[in-house]
Structures are given as C-alpha cells and as structure tokens.
Amino acid sequence: SAVISQKPSRDICQRGTSLTIQCQVDSQVTMMFWYRQQPGQSLTLIATANQGSEATYESGFVIDKFPISRPNLTFSTLTVSNMSPEDSSIYLCSVSTRLEQFFGPGTRLTVL
C-alpha cells in the first residue's frame, strides 16, 4: 500500500493567481497521476508524471496551465496557473502499485 499526503488541503484563491499543490508518498513509486474532480463530474485525469521525464498530459490539459514537477520518486507538484473560477475543483494525486491505485486526500480549490 501507499500513504499519500497533499498540501494544502484546501485554498481559496483570487482569479489570475497560481497555486502549487504538493503530493508526498511514503514509498518510491514510478508513476504518479494528477486528477481533477469538478463539481458534479467524474474524476478526470490531468496528467501522468514519471520521475525523470516530462509529464504526459491528457486531451484538454496543457503544460502551460498545469505545469507538473516530479523531482524524485516520492514527490510531485501540480501548479494551477492563471486561475479562473472554472478551475474550482478538487485536485487529487494518486500512485499506482501492482495495478492498485492509491489516492491522496485531495486539495479543494475555490477560485473567486
């Protein structure tokens, strides 16, 4: 299993600013994922982050808007840039080990 922590747990931000979300895992993992859950919608994958390479973004998500860092096998950050109210969501990181995926507690972001 894997225990994942995220910071911050929630934040309220102003339009046009950026927020960086941190994800820490208690064990070394190859693949980390970032998801978004907008109100009333399903979890949507933003990108896959592998250590030592650039993140792979899903359709509809771009690096300029959601830059990701993966400096080592236990840590990753997701930045939500130039925020608008449409970015208000829960952002989750997850890791995959042996086909089982573990999720962090999420970061609840509200953009005013």
Next chain:
Amino acid sequence: AQSVTQLDSQVPVFEEAPVELRCNYSSSVSVYLFWYVQYPNQGLQLLLKYLSGSTLVKGINGFEAEFNKSQTSFHLRKPSVHISDTAEYVCAVTAYNQGGKLIFGQGTELSVKP
C-alpha cells in the same frame, strides 16, 4: 480508449435492503475493473477489483461485484446494507497496457435510510 458509465447518479435504499449499483464499460482491449468508495469527508478507498480469474469478486464491507464480459458490466452488490454504507461509489477501468491510468465513472451516491 476506455469509458465507464454509471447509470444511476443516486440510489436511496432502506437499511437491510439489498442494493445493486450498475457500472458498464467500453473498451477494445482487455481491462481491469475497480470499485472505489468515498465516505463523507474522506478520500477514495479501493472497495474491490477484478484483474483476472473468477468473475465474482468479493471486497471489503460485504460488497461483491461480478464481471460480465459479454454485457461489459461490473455491477456492485450487497445483500443487506447498513447506514454506514452511505457513501459515493465510483467504478473505474484501466486497460492492461495503460500503466495503471484509470478512467472513472460519474459515481453513484448511495443513501441508506433507517
């Protein structure tokens, strides 16, 4: 590409009644299937998974699900629910060649009433 459809957004049931939460998927390749549960104010927790073998999979808290390849379904069942089963249940799928990348359904809110 894979997709998941959960046909019921909300399912209200009375305590001790049976429940079935429906999940259908589409995929052109073999898949692995999962059910996650999210209790109020908590994170996602794996309830059960189908990887291979027996099509009837048992999970935590008395839940089970049956993989039906011909109907591309993975419905979740419990013969008798408790108030504590009130939660959001999310079905997910990944293909064997996707490195664990999950595609999620919209979720079903199970509400158990006394």
